[in-house]
Amino acid sequence: MRAGGIFAAVLALLMAMPGIVQAGNGDDLTALLDSIDDLYRSDASAGRMSMTVVTKHFTRQVVFDAWSEGRDKSLIRIVMPLKEAGISTLKVERDIWNYLPNVDRTIKIPATMMAASWMGSHFTNDDLVRESRYQEDYDCAWETPSDPARLGVACIPHSDAGLVWGKVVLEVAKDTRLPISVAYFDEDMLLARTMFFEDVGSLGGRALPRRMRLVPEDKPDEETRIEYGQLTFNPSLSADLFSLRSLRSRGP
């Protein structure tokens, strides 16, 4: 999985997981990272998930369908609640568009709004588009994990990679090679947020974490939870699914 692209990680995680498992032929860091970086390249997925956002001021649940293809393309369409049903987000490479059905308009998210929250969650728009590869954009090294049953990897982005993080620390289960947590440190090397991977179970025919929780460090009572309902790997997706035209239509 990718270091910066939390959101894409959510979508593509399940393609990445088997990669980690396959790479488990020893503790060779390069092999592990290579497989993480490469595995979901041409893969596609389709699934339904629910996102629960807990903040000091509100708790809300959104159910959405999501499709993804490779690193660059994804489409998300809200199913619930009814007030927001049909609101869709299309991501192609570094661009994001939102489609708003009740005003029938498509909006491209400008660069200045990249740090803004995506759909009221703790994810930012930037999380949707950020592209990075551990092998190319980071210097990674083994780090002592918080638990002997885990592997720890600390990755520091190259200064020219344009990443907002100062450091990213992954913890991976030794036996299953499934990720347990990713901690994001800011430029001052202070922990900014942590993503937890939980509830390992069968998903799309594989044993994978079915729940992800993003917890901001400065608001420990808040979190955004994403739970997978169903997931299909390599579904047949129509060629123009990831287009503005399809964004405006109701179906996939």
Added chain:
Amino acid sequence: MMLSGHIVPAWRNLLRNRRRTLVTVGAVAFTMALLVLVGALSEGMVQGLIRNVTETSMGLVQAHAPGYLSDPSFYTAMEHSEVLEAAAKDAGISVARRSFGGGLLAYGDKSAGARIWGVVPEMEKAFRFSGSLAEGTFLSAKTPPGSVVLGRKIAHLLKAGIGDDIVVLVQASDGSVGNELLRVVGVFAPIGDDFDRSAAVISSADFEHVFVSGGRVHELAFLARDGRSAETLVSELEPFAEGAVLRTWRQLMPPISDMDLMMRGMMVFVGLVFSLAAGFGIVNTMMMAVHERVREYGVLKALGCTPLRLFVDTSIEALLMGGVGTVLGGLVGQGLVVWFIYHPIDLSRIVGDMSLVGVAFDPLWRAASAPDLIFLNAVVMLVLCWGVSILPALRAARLNPVEAMNHDG
């Protein structure tokens, strides 16, 4: 009596070399006139800027919930804002109730982040920005629901004009996605950099609808145009400001406040330097005068005139020159100031749209009378004129009568 006994001889002495006296008095007068004029122009610039800042939209005083300004969260709203609002109305203070939220505006394929203002149009009439439109109109009872007035730059960025329907996309207070079509009914004239770039002003009812805002009020702005100062307003409103923090424009806009203080400090410094230059003119004149009169002083001393008397006479001569020059200069300067009050300098031809510290600037530069500054300049001038004349006065006082009478100067 005592004094006139000094002044009359001093005056006579001054008239002995009328041309030289005239030139010296002229130099002092010219300096003083210049100081009065420059002081009034700088005062006018600062006052214009302050009026701009306070009357445009900020007001003299603002109220917010504690912590709102340092971290302007949508949820940090004022409690009991209605109490403060009523108190302001009772005290004859104009007040505007505002709510703010961040959002995205889009038109066609353009989009831009905006600061969305929820306002009560009627209340904003007291503030200049509501009447300062490049096109269209401000919100009113007549504008239909869903109307928006845009800052100049954001309208330009969106390429949206009057009658266009733009999309507003926000995160509502319950976390849901708020989105609505708004029709542009007006575009503001330049107000200030931030405002021009980001403001989208809608009615409080539309704000409530888009943000599910629950009646949250983030700001009350207070303005009085009857000469009451910001500090006076604060003291009048403070008893009613439960759960709200009151701040004056000086606290809200430190750069403008600093500039005000800096300009005043600079004027005092300039005054000092100019006065010193004029003072040197007086030193020169007095040196010459004393030098010319060495034999005369010798005779006076021989006749029993005390050194103190000579010192005082010479000092008064210098003071008289400085005083006449200062009064003349003050009068001429004040005349020029009055001219510039009624005939402001139009800077628009030179600079076009101008903004200073992010605030749109009135291109008409009016002088403003600053009596305290004139008084200070006059005092400084007189003190300096007297101060620099000590040297020649001492010389006169210390003369040895025998040597002085034999002096061949």
